Amino acid sequence: MRMQLKRAKRRTDTQDMELAMDMMVVFSKTDDRNADIAILERLANKLELHTIADLKAETAAIRKLVKHRGGYNETVQQILDLLGKFKLIVGIDETVSLDGPISTRTLRRCQSSLIPNEFLCPITLEIMTDPVIVATGQTYERESITKWLNSNHRTCPKTGQTLDHLSLAPNFALRNLILQWCEKNNFELPKKDTYPSSDTYSADLMEEISLLVKDLSSSHPNVRGDAVMKIRMLSKENPENRISIANTGGIPGLVQLLYYPDSKIQEHAVTALLNLSIDETNKRLIAREGAIKAIIEILQNGTDEARENSAAALFSLSMLNENKILVGNFNGIPPLVSLLQNGTIRGKKDAATALFNLSLNQANKSKAIKAGIIPPLLRLLDDKNLDMVDEALSILLLLVSHPEGRNEIGRLSFVETLVGIIRSGTPKNKECAVSVLLELGLNNSSLTLAALQFGVYEPLREIAINGTNRAQRKANSLLQHMSKCEHIP
Template structure:
């Protein structure tokens, strides 16, 4: 990024942060590392938004810092994309290497923030507090590897030479379940991800092992999708040359006579023939009969003509149809394309003409047809159907940004909001989590709020299952990223419910609640609400609980609340001085800094707190903080020492 274009630089930073927040759900491996990195990056967004509003040119030091941040954030985005849609086998088998990348990008972000010139940037105290919290979390983040012993053991079993070509079926099924490679669609996506490592044509030993495992997992997926094992020669993993040779053969140009001769000489698998025309399918679609075992695939043009002629049953089974939607069978189409390439045949072209009963799949996203069916179930289905449909939408919305856009545009948000009021806790949980996943897309945040979701979400936060309450808190945090939503959420009664979750929730629930409370408390009007809801006692409890791992988060919230008169009274009444002095003495650099900030705020409003800190020996730790602390910590410590000196002089005068 050119240093002469600071506004472009800041916009680029905003764009990459937004891109990271929209990536979505990650693979099971490294999921926690992805979540932590994404959460921390997301908290940097308010800084860039405020900097964009500043008048005049950016200081040179800020431009240098932001250039370093941009580089680190792009690195973070690429790593997160790998964990979102990269090879699942790679992420497991190269677990330590990927974790090393997370350590590297974390260190780069922390190093970039080291040089942030706060004294030259006129940003709000709240935003600075938030970014400094992130900075400390990045600096103290430790490398970790999510070792999954059973997964690795199953992989070693399959790779064991003694297994030869016949691994234990239970091992394969367990591995396909853990890696979420149970269907041919998933297997095809995994193959594509593996091939992205193979662009140079050299297949190293590690990649060969991954191909070998995937080849075995294909047998499990073929059973799930009812595909004949005799037709699974499409997955020729032995070398990249075979794939390239097949692709080259598929691009050869044949005359009509030559093509007809080739098709006639190749025996077309029965599964690839349309049950109506008995010809090779060009555009296979699924006609649902309401029973999974009775779902049949046809050539689109053939089954569309059947429906256009007025038939209302499956032409093969004669089972009445619950609806007339045609769902593209991407798995089978991929199999047909692979079979054609293997036999040197041109992949058949689809007919793009839409029929009466639906739009052609080329015009919609891959899950659009499924979304339409699910929305019908949400609006008119039984309770079981609504629960299942909400659960499927929840999973679809996790998958990618396209699905989140498709689901929202199809009109799912009002239907999901309505389900938040259902007495069925599982349905409620699916609905609030689906809204959480949809809210990842910034354009959906406004639609969710406009649909009247905030008050029902707060109801779930108050009385839902624990998982639903956690996800409701996370949803409120996501929506509160928009400043005007902070006011609406604060007025909805959410803050007392978040305090309840902070006090009584699981470890994850407490973190979700703390994150939401921190973000909401940036708005001045919400600080008093949080204090009156009783947020200070649980925060003080978390400060002295080493097992909770929430000292940084608790102190950051207290530092915000200490800027409000009611917050200072509540913190001062909670016997905070001994804890604050102890943190200044032995806490982490970030803890010392925030503890000094809270102590200064209390002391300036009530000198009794200052006297208490002095009696407890705060002078020594404060003097040390002046010498070794961060710039902000040194400033706070210096002010406190000046206040103590003045207090002692006043006491001396009174005693004369």
């Protein structure tokens, strides 16, 4: 993971900040979006950990590091948990652990070194009991490749080639060879649980979803309410359900219910749309149906939970640049600022992540500043109980690139706060604070001199030596700038 993060040198500041915000969401123990497939996939791509080989190599490297250090800490456990989530995305179902008793699953993998490679599934590295062939000619265990395809992947995991079709052909010849080898070597194949056939299950589920979508337009409020609640639950379960709900016309029906005069139905509808928006295609479909304007209205007037989920939905939808513009044009930034200022802890976090995404757009920066975003952000820096210093600094770093933002932020009291964070904050806090101070100082040398008077020099030198890679770069740039500023009368 350290090697992946070192590649930050090849990214822009904006990409660094997007990466940091994604990491904050995924590592959060209280944020419901820490298992959001869209965020995890985006993070895996940014860290270049999106293939099975990448993940196995990274896990091996972490194990080696822990063995060398003689133990592991909370940070290592967070990285292992993250790798576990990445593995689920690509279809590997396992728990990453560095110690503790060896499980049956682990023992089976030790045995796998004796099994011919061609008998092992490329995804799980376990012996195949039901081998099937995909369009590229590669063979996988049916259960594993089905999980991969149900996660909306359309490529061959081993070759990376796009699949011309999604049909799975049983590999009877290989299965017979596996059975013969097992008999000869007294190897017992792992027993598979029996389930209804996936075709039957899918047909039944599709029929249920289709009926629920029709019920969204029922003239009976109870029927509508029951349907939207069930769709909300189904949309949370897996990627396949999200695609099916959209394909059966569920998005227009849900958008209409955003205007329904029942707060509970509104809440279910906006939450279902939030879940559906995890899928990239659905983001565009939801915006095309006019949902953004209605979501903003619920953000202004809905229940607490509906407002929080509306903010989370805007965060998800605004991952697309065209939707960032729509949210800004529909005046969605002021109610997000209001939620940031007056919401629950979860509401503040949802608002902060949405505002961060929206502020990546230059026009939205001005709108956020005019909506009064800076005072609540500054208060978040002082409120240690909320644990939102990283979020606040990340947004401030975007805003200081705008002249209006620099004018409002560039006060001596704020510079003193930044110096305090640089002196005693977390490594991530320090990195963001140094970046903000550098941006301010490059545009106003008097603020750089003020920071020197507040005692920033020594902690800055320490960061230049021992900080994160990005923090070191920023600290050295700021120190160079300070050496020039000291000669300014």
